[in-house]
Amino acid sequence: MARSDLPADRVEFLDDLACDVWGEFCGDRPTSVHAIASQLKLGPSYDDFGTDFDGILEHRSGRFHIYCNTADGKHSHHPRVRFTLAHELGHYFIDEHRNALRAGQPPKPSFPDRPGDDPIEHEANAFAAALLMPKSEFREALKSVPAGLKGILELGSTFGVSKQSAALRYANASGRECAIVMFRNGSPPWWEISPLLERTGLNRIKALKDSIPPDSATGMALADAPNQACELRTTNTLASLWFAGVPNGSQRDIVFRESAVRLGSFGVLALLEPHQR
Ligand SMILES: [Zn+2]
Structure with missing residues (x-):
């Protein structure tokens, strides 16, 4: 949702x-x-x-x-x-x-x-x-952290918010094309698509049940034990795997960079960003 x-x-x-x-x-x-x-x-x-x-x-x-x-x-x-x-x-x-x-x-x-x-x-x-996380402050802070999910995790500490809150804010205030998907234990995943990415027509994450490849960044993070220090992983993926209404192999089936990390017992946080257009 x-x-x-x-x-x-x-x-x-x-x-x-x-x-x-x-x-x-x-x-x-x-x-x-x-x-x-x-x-x-x-x-x-x-x-x-x-x-x-x-x-x-x-x-x-x-x-x-x-x-x-x-x-x-x-x-x-x-x-x-x-x-x-x-x-x-x-x-x-x-x-x-x-x-x-x-x-x-x-x-x-x-x-x-x-x-x-x-x-x-x-x-x-x-x-x-x-x-x-005031928008101007957030965008300023983004300049001094690593790109992608690693930077988002750092911004959680900078602003005294949870990693999930920082990720959600990244999606709606960074001014970048991206989507965040949070896989929660025992509940359906929630997701947020940035306004810029929505404008390209990628405006809904499709039902993901059982469709996450085990060798993808998200698949590996889902397999991590909740009680251990977890690695942040990055792999490539395709729009058709995640977004509704994108036929496999079509022109809109572009390559995304997929990063994911397990946040302990909260679940797995994934970031999708289009590869350089
Ligand atoms: Zn209230």
């Missing part, structure tokens, strides 16, 4: 909004989402809330407050908690979300990793990614 399906103009609006917030309240890398929430007197409060929510923005008596779940021993600067806090800041800064709460709508528990079909959750996620 595609990771997000928000209209392009809405994504651009959220990018700009997050960039303005970053410029006004932070202006530094990595984004201190805690400091932003503190400046706005939104808390935040951290505690073990079990499985109730990852984050929630409450409105009571004219005041807003953010709660973040630190269950499973996560600390407040854990990438997942930082993303949750940025997501809740999205609910605060996006007018429609904040006004609904102010008007008395009950707060909704957030699970940023599982946004489902709810556009509100996708909007808060888009805001969070843009706040933690």
Whole structure:
């Protein structure tokens, strides 16, 4: 499934909004989402809330407050908690979300990793990614890391986000032709295709079940043990193996560079980039 399906103009609006917030309240890398929430007197409060929510923005008596779940021993600067806090800041800064709460709508528990079909959750996620990795900062940082997947993994540390978040941001903000596919243990893969690549007509990843060759970068990464240090591998592949609507051997069946690495128990992250056109 595609990771997000928000209209392009809405994504651009959220990018700009997050960039303005970053410029006004932070202006530094990595984004201190805690400091932003503190400046706005939104808390935040951290505690073990079990499985109730990852984050929630409450409105009571004219005041807003953010709660973040630190269950499973996560600390407040854990990438997942930082993303949750940025997501809740999205609910605060996006007018429609904040006004609904102010008007008395009950707060909704957030699970940023599982946004489902709810556009509100996708909007808060888009805001969070843009706040933690402002587009101009992200593109600047890209210049000083190795190309491809290795660089993406480094950017996760630079911005204090997960490798999956950095990869997703790479797909939608790097200005390059690429696709990201994340193979998760026990769940269907999610994917994101960069706007530039989508414009060439490669706009959907096809069902991949059982079609990954074992000697491909992804096939080898899938075979890696989750509990060991894993190697990043690169092989060549064809568009027809990954993208829907591309007949094998057709003119559009171009060669892609396929890089993949296992991210422990989370699954396998793959990056597809066209070979020099
Ligand atoms: Zn939410």
